[in-house]
Amino acid sequence: MTQRHETPRRPLWLRLLGLSTVVLFAVGAYLALVVSPPDVNQGQLIRMMYAHVSVAWVCFVAVIVTALYGMAFLWRGRPVDDTRAVANAEIATFFAGLTLISGMTYSRPTLNTWWTWDAKLTLTALMFALLVGYFVVRGLIDDPTRRGRVSAVIGIVVAVSLPFNYLAAAWFRTLHPTLSVAVTGIHIAPTMLFVLLFNVGVAALVYLTFVSERIRIGKLEHERDEERERREEGAPGEVVRV
Amino acid sequence: MSAAPQGPRDRAGAAVIPEGSAAGDLAAVLAIARKDLLQEARSRAVTVATLFFSAVTLVMMAFAMGQDAELLRRSAPGVLWVALAFAGVITAAQSFQSDLEEGAFDQLLLYPVPRASVFLGKLLANWLYLAVLGLIMTPVTLVLYGARAGSDLWLLPVTLALGTFGFAVVATFYAALTANLQAREALLPVLMFPVVVPVLLGAVRSTEALVGLQNATLAGGWLQLLAGFDLVYFVTCTAIFHLVVEE
Numbered sequence: 001m002t003q004r005h006e007t008p009r010r011p012l013w014l015r016l017l018g019l020s021t022v023v024l025f026a027v028g029a030y031l032a033l034v035v036s037p038p039d040v041n042q043g044q045l046i047r048m049m050y051a052h053v054s055v056a057w058v059c060f061v062a063v064i065v066t067a068l069y070g071m072a073f074l075w076r077g078r079p080v081d082d083t084r085a086v087a088n089a090e091i092a093t094f095f096a097g098l099t100l101i102s103g104m105t106y107s108r109p110t111l112n113t114w115w116t117w118d119a120k121l122t123l124t125a126l127m128f129a130l131l132v133g134y135f136v137v138r139g140l141i142d143d144p145t146r147r148g149r150v151s152a153v154i155g156i157v158v159a160v161s162l163p164f165n166y167l168a169a170a171w172f173r174t175l176h177p178t179l180s181v182a183v184t185g186i187h188i189a190p191t192m193l194f195v196l197l198f199n200v201g202v203a204a205l206v207y208l209t210f211v212s213e214r215i216r217i218g219k220l221e222h223e224r225d226e227e228r229e230r231r232e233e234g235a236p237g238e239v240v241r242v
Numbered sequence: 243m244s245a246a247p248q249g250p251r252d253r254a255g256a257a258v259i260p261e262g263s264a265a266g267d268l269a270a271v272l273a274i275a276r277k278d279l280l281q282e283a284r285s286r287a288v289t290v291a292t293l294f295f296s297a298v299t300l301v302m303m304a305f306a307m308g309q310d311a312e313l314l315r316r317s318a319p320g321v322l323w324v325a326l327a328f329a330g331v332i333t334a335a336q337s338f339q340s341d342l343e344e345g346a347f348d349q350l351l352l353y354p355v356p357r358a359s360v361f362l363g364k365l366l367a368n369w370l371y372l373a374v375l376g377l378i379m380t381p382v383t384l385v386l387y388g389a390r391a392g393s394d395l396w397l398l399p400v401t402l403a404l405g406t407f408g409f410a411v412v413a414t415f416y417a418a419l420t421a422n423l424q425a426r427e428a429l430l431p432v433l434m435f436p437v438v439v440p441v442l443l444g445a446v447r448s449t450e451a452l453v454g455l456q457n458a459t460l461a462g463g464w465l466q467l468l469a470g471f472d473l474v475y476f477v478t479c480t481a482i483f484h485l486v487v488e489e
Contacts, residue, residue: 074485122439129436136432140423149485150419154433157415160478161437164471168440171463 008220014212021205028195028202036195045109050196052102054203055095056124060162062092062207063127067159070152082148083218085155086138087211093131095207099124119169126165130158144225270355274363278337279370288336288371292329296379299325300386311388318387319449323442325383326376327409331431333368334413338421347421357484361414369410376402384453392454397461401452404468405445411472412437415479419486437475444468 010018032050039046069085072078103121104114115121134154141147188196282288303321307313341347350360380402384391391398416434420426444464451461 074482126436126439129432133429133433133436136429137419137423140425140429146488153419153482153485156478156482157437160474161440164440164467164474165436167467168443171467 059095278367408441
């Protein structure tokens, strides 16, 4: 006996957010590929920097947010916080992968090597490994409460490890260009800075869109699981809270 | 059945734990560490495994790298700490496994002490075990790999203590987390190694400096990093340990 379920439509705000993300992404790409002048030293290669720096920043934000929602789950125990944490962890993993790939393709022509044991690159690689561990452990635990708790704990450990991995790798050796936007004085042409910040903004929008969509799907999944549990217990009216 | 013992000493001879006080919690930590070490002293399962495992790792690495004496000499600290990291995984996994097999872990959790005491007790036992293993392995590695001891040798025990403590904290924590999962043997190193990379790096650089492979003044900075890592993970893992043990 198959029951037909109507899939709830995407809310209007999410569709608008998605649409504006697509439009602004196109604008960002135009700015980076056409409007931005070539760099004095790197020439046309500077255009890769816009993509690389944007995804890298968003990736770190997503990791921190994962840990924060993990803490919220531990604090209040609401399943929705676990859903939010997982959504962020998935985006973080994806963006960490993008950061690694874009970083390697960017460093091949500019630094003349695919891989350097440099602070930021090593840090991203380690973070990627930690995030993969997060999902491996999640996949092995069936009980939703325990799964949420354990993943929250791993999320927190990942966030705590960031400064140490960074310090260790930074002292180890470094070849990475210093921050493009330094705290003391900005040494980047105003046009390029604008293009960079615009692209970071676009990457943040992409992140927001995907996270919102993933949270929406996560909530639906959660509802479906609850419904299935209710049906299996044969008590249609009873709400099973986990 | 874990009835609270009546007299000042219970039947096994361990000190009685007064509930709810700091001294009581400390006594619980020491009792659990004592239990783990006693169990190990009697069975010697982990001792045999880790000691020979570390020794085999040393020999295999030396074979793999070939006959170059200078290369061997330079890689001695790195090989030593990699062997200790592997030994740390085995030690921590076994400390929970032997309890779980006999159902003793559930009883341990029934004791009216904070969960953190269980973590701290196991951590203490694992750390002491790893530190002693490190003390044995260091001279063996230095001799096998032809490295000579430098002038600041008195700092080597400090490096060993801080480095093995960092390994022990993360390994014990993750071993508790993975104790009930499938494929835990493969999972524990996957989870633990990315976290302990700063410890590995700090301990290896510091050891390099102390055995005269690098400028000895560098060791101080790395020891600070190790101490900072140990402190932060010690506090974090102790605080959230009760969340990872399965009821």
